[in-house]
Amino acid sequence: RAVADSRLGPMFDKQDGSVAVLWGCDDFVSLAKELAELVKSKEFEKFELKGGVMDGESLTAEKVLEISKWPNRLEQISLLVGQILGPGAGLSAQLLGAGAKVAGQVKKLIENKEGEA
Template sequence: MNKESKGNVVSELSELLNSSKATFLADYRGMDVEAVNKLRGELRQVGVDYRVAKNTLLRIAAKGTAAECLESHLQGPTAVAFASDDVAAPAKVLADLAKDSKFFELKGGVMDGKPLSVEDIKALANLPSREVLLGKMLGSINAPATNFVGVLAAVPRSLVQVLAAIQEQKAA
């Protein structure tokens, strides 16, 4: 790799580190091509850019970014997953693979400038997806209005039931 192509890789990695909400590092040593391609496909479906990077180039690219704290994890083969939208979905894919595969091991990550340990990534993986959380929040917001409408409807319903009971009593 010549100096110009290394510079291009560093600038591309730096741009990805700056634009991503979360970055996850993993050791992929021993994985076969089929497993890596399957992982890339799964991560692509959740909107994640997955790359294998040289540690020295990644170290240079991380200088001055929020991912600078990842320098201690840059040893051995390093795969990087850049999550730009939902951070729980890629954490789930990576944590599941790390649990199922003896060749794939999470190293750490960074989210919004804060370093993430392997345990933090596993905790993120256990969170429901963004859509589920939004649905729960909307349900919570909607519940008081629904209950209020039920209370308002109960008053005329009770009046109608009382009138119906009086009518039945007079008819008998």
């Protein structure tokens, strides 16, 4: 066995016959999303998802399909950036809103004083 001593070993312990291996590099979730699309595809009706390996842990086909519903790497980064920037944007809006209100009141007072003169 070519992968017996590797982190992929657990996936092939119970497999026999022809098996295709798909490599997900840094983003396993995106690979799982693509596999879920293949499972649903009418073009690849004979495609059968048998499972996967993530961080050396063997996964069932159902677990791979569950992982396909997670946010991928890019989506996670955008969620994180949104969470980081959100409070600052809220604070900025509150400060600018209050400042604009005060500036509007000062302008109205000036206009009233000019109108009296």
